[in-house]
Structures are given as C-alpha cells and as structure tokens.
Amino acid sequence: NWATSHRGEFQFIARLSAYYTKSGDWYYEPCGASIISPVFLLTAAHCFDHQRAAVGHVVPALVYAYLNDFDTTRPDESAIVNASEVILHDNYTPRGQRTDRSTTWQWCGSPVRSTSKRSASVAFASTRPPLATTSDMTIAGWGKTAENAAHMNTQLFKSTNEKTLSLDRCKYDTAYSPDEIDSDAICASGANQFGVQDACQGDSGGPMFHQKNGQFAQTGVVSWGRGCGRASYPGVYARVSKFANWVVAKTNGAADTC
Numbered sequence: 001n002w003a004t005s006h007r008g009e010f011q012f013i014a015r016l017s018a019y020y021t022k023s024g025d026w027y028y029e030p031c032g033a034s035i036i037s038p039v040f041l042l043t044a045a046h047c048f049d050h051q052r053a054a055v056g057h058v059v060p061a062l063v064y065a066y067l068n069d070f071d072t073t074r075p076d077e078s079a080i081v082n083a084s085e086v087i088l089h090d091n092y093t094p095r096g097q098r099t100d101r102s103t104t105w106q107w108c109g110s111p112v113r114s115t116s117k118r119s120a121s122v123a124f125a126s127t128r129p130p131l132a133t134t135s136d137m138t139i140a141g142w143g144k145t146a147e148n149a150a151h152m153n154t155q156l157f158k159s160t161n162e163k164t165l166s167l168d169r170c171k172y173d174t175a176y177s178p179d180e181i182d183s184d185a186i187c188a189s190g191a192n193q194f195g196v197q198d199a200c201q202g203d204s205g206g207p208m209f210h211q212k213n214g215q216f217a218q219t220g221v222v223s224w225g226r227g228c229g230r231a232s233y234p235g236v237y238a239r240v241s242k243f244a245n246w247v248v249a250k251t252n253g254a255a256d257t258c
C-alpha cells in the first residue's frame with residue numbers, strides 16, 4: 001500500500017534536484033536516489049537526460065541532493081549536498097532517440113559523487129548481490145501516487161509488498177512486448193486487494209529494496225513503466241545486480257575522498 005513513511009525510516013534515500021536551462025528558461029527535474037557509500041548516490045541515468053551535452057557528459061553544478069529527506073517543504077539544510085561528478089553508464093541511451101520507445105532506455109543507474117561527507121552519518125543501501133532473496137520489495141519516493149495526480153508528494157511515501165516478476169513473466173505475461181523488457185530490467189507489481197501500487201513520475205532514480213539482517217539491500221532503481229498502477233503494466237526497474245560490478249568499479253577508491 002502507498003503510505004507515508006515516517007521521518008528517518010529510510011535514511012539511505014535522497015531526493016535529487018537538478019536544475020537546467022533550455023531556450024533561456026530554467027527547469028527543474030526531481031528524482032529519487034539512494035546513498036550507497038559515504039560519497040556516492042545511485043540514481044537513474046535518465047534523470048540527467050536534459051543535462052547530457054552533445055559530447056556525452058553532464059554539467060553537475062546545479063545538481064543537489066537532499067540526504068535522508070522527508071518533508072520537501074521542510075528540508076534539513078545541512079543535509080544538502082552538491083554533486084561534484086555525475087557518472088553515466090556507457091550503455092545508456094537517452095530517451096528521445098527512439099520516440100516510439102521513449103522510456104525503454106532508462107535503466108542504467110548513475111552514481112552521483114557528492115562534495116560533502118555529510119552522508120557518512122546515515123545508512124547505506126547495499127548494492128552487492130545476492131539481492132533478490134525475496135520478492136517482497138519496498139519502494140519509496142516523492143513521486144505522484146497516481147498516474148493522473150497533478151502533483152508530487154511533499155512527504156516521502158512508501159509502497160510495501162511490491163512483488164518482483166521473473167524476466168519471462170514480465171516479457172510474456174504482461175502487456176509489454178517482450179523486446180521492451182531486457183535482462184537488465186526487473187519488473188515489480190504492487191497489485192493487492194486495494195488496487196495497484198506502483199512507482200510513478202518523480203520516483204525515478206529511487207530504490208526498490210528489502211531488508212535483510214537489519215540492512216537495506218537494493219534490488220532495483222525506479223526506471224519506467226507504461227503509465228502508473230495499470231494492472232497489466234508493472235513498474236520496470238534497473239536490475240541492480242547487473243550493474244553491481246560497474247558501481248563497484250566506479251566508486252571504489254574514491255569512497256573516502258571528497
């Protein structure tokens with residue numbers, strides 16, 4: 001069920017604010033993220049689509065993360081960090097290049113290196129496999145709670161009992177066409193007797209996770225889906241186990257140096 005979390009329940013979740021200019025106007029793109037080391041956040045590459053220059057890297061000057069945030073109207077100013085580096089996965093293809101499948105290429109996570117050590121005081125989400133030891137996952141974010149909602153939430157919401165689907169089930173037992181779902185994706189459905197709980201716009205980049213031995217382990221990164229909460233279209237997440245080695249390679253050795 002979608003429900004408000006309580007302050008401090010998921011200390012490894014951060015909220016991203018990315019500001020960018022287009023045709024002289026300023027825009028702002030909200031996303032979720034997870035804290036995976038003292039200085040790295042993991043999020044979805046497509047959160048940086050608009051900042052991706054023709055040469056293929058982003059300008060991180062105006063990327064902020066609110067660590068362990070809860071109420072967006074009352075942020076902890078001391079827990080705001082500025083990204084010093086944004087690392088996009090090489091296999092990531094920005095949306096817009098294939099207009100008919102505009103949302104199917106959003107699955108690669110990107111760690112954001114923070115310039116602050118502030119996050120060392122909060123919990124980390126493990127991205128090491130084995131991860132999907134249970135199909136009972138939780139997602140959390142500030143995104144819309146329904147496809148037709150007008151606004152994002154000001155408080156961090158959570159949906160528990162998200163069930164992961166096998167790759168074959170997602171390919172063949174949903175309304176997606178099989179070639180939309182590749183092995184780097186993991187689908188999850190939050191259908192229950194109350195309806196369907198699903199990630200939605202604004203949740204992108206945030207974690208799908210479960211708790212194991214008192215530790216949060218992250219299995220997915222909110223990526224895309226056809227609409228939100230449609231019974232035949234489960235949420236699609238980046239499959240973290242497929243990127244765990246990449247995350248380690250990109251973050252090792254820099255974890256203690258800001």
Ligand code: 4AZ
Pocket residue numbers: 198199200201202203204222223224225226227228229234235236
């Ligand atoms: C989005 O637009 C988005 N139902 C994220 C997740 C889902 C749909 C849309 C999954 O960021």
